[in-house]
Amino acid sequence: MKKLILKLFQSDMRSLILIVGSFLLSITSLSQDFSSLKNCKVLRSAEFSKESLWGHINGGADLYLEYGFNILHFTELRVDSFTIRVEDYEMSDSESAFGIYSISHFKCSPLSDIPVENCQSRYQLQLLSGNHYISIVNSSGTVHEQQIALSIAKLLLENIGVAHFTLPGLFNHNLFKDHLRNLKLYKGILALQNAATSLVDYFQNYQNYLVYSLSIPLSQSYLNISLVNFVNNPSPGDFPVAYGFDTSPDESFMQYRVKISPSVFVLVEYDEPATLEEESFIKNILVHLETLEIQ
Structure with a gap:
């Protein structure tokens, strides 16, 4: 019995030494x-x-x-x-x-x-x-x-090492270059709940998606562009926003959804532009998106 206890003690000590050694090695490497x-x-x-x-x-x-x-x-x-x-x-x-x-x-x-x-x-x-x-x-x-x-x-x-992140091609356009620091990437419902509550209702019933969302300030409101990827799965047919132009359920802003691939689409939401310059800016964005659309 004493030999068994001694053997177990020695085994535990060896394990402890290995754990402590690994911990110290970790500290040393970080230091x-x-x-x-x-x-x-x-x-x-x-x-x-x-x-x-x-x-x-x-x-x-x-x-x-x-x-x-x-x-x-x-x-x-x-x-x-x-x-x-x-x-x-x-x-x-x-x-x-x-x-x-x-x-x-x-x-x-x-x-x-x-x-x-x-x-x-x-x-x-x-x-x-x-x-x-x-x-x-x-x-x-x-x-x-x-x-x-x-x-x-x-x-x-x-x-x-130095490594730069490559943005999705959609945003590599002069229309967006002054706003890219506002670009966010959401990878699940927790991220949306923390930083993009306006999008939560759209995605709360889905999984396995990426949402690149860019908010561009206008004089009296914002224009939001979301690039949505359902990660190699077809976009759900019951997504709350239809393809093409529409208005939000409460008719407070315009919506435009365009298909980029079977699993990828872009959703644009904006208020009525307050100036001719903003109207032209929004129009140019929509034209840019139309060039990416597939049928």
């Missing part, structure tokens, strides 16, 4: 990523899988999982006297990373010093490269902390 930063100390570092993500962002994990999540590399740094939190979300693909990035940034401005899509506010720098969505958060919003965040971003890009 090395920031070793070139001056006056930098790693306070905490961890990796969160699909199963453990709830332990880091309780209440928000399901949204990342809906988009397609692999692993989160988390590091808390002390640089000079400032505390910086670095979150590198490694998503399943570049589309998933773009989706999370697109619904996470607002009221921020791009930095020309960073060679990938990015957005900086006083307290946060966000960037997108390949299948990585990265958030760098400081605690005080000082100019010096923002410079530290920039240095961290450049260092991370050296490690993961």
Whole structure:
């Protein structure tokens, strides 16, 4: 009996050593990523899988999982006297990373010093490269902390590489070039509920879809363009909006739906234009969509 207990104890100890060793190796590898930063100390570092993500962002994990999540590399740094939190979300693909990035940034401005899509506010720098969505958060919003965040971003890009996201061809048109920072990608009902409640009713009965949605401000309202892909499945015949021109059920705005392929369509929603310039702008968009239509 004593031999059996000793054997079990030794086995458990070996397992514990392996677990601790792997954890320390993880911390070491994460720490090395920031070793070139001056006056930098790693306070905490961890990796969160699909199963453990709830332990880091309780209440928000399901949204990342809906988009397609692999692993989160988390590091808390002390640089000079400032505390910086670095979150590198490694998503399943570049589309998933773009989706999370697109619904996470607002009221921020791009930095020309960073060679990938990015957005900086006083307290946060966000960037997108390949299948990585990265958030760098400081605690005080000082100019010096923002410079530290920039240095961290450049260092991370050296490690993961620079990769640009390719937008759907629909949006590669001069009509949209000044508005592309407003382009969002929704990959399920949770994303729509969080960031596009006006679209929820259209999709609440469906699954396996992608919605690229671009909101363009007009003088008195907005024009919304949604590129909808039912991911290699035919578009449902009972979708709430018919093909061609229509008005919303409450007749408050115009709708136009055009088929691009059996599984892809575009939905445009807009109010009556307030100016001749806006009328011409909307007309040009509709003409552009007609060139993509299939029968």
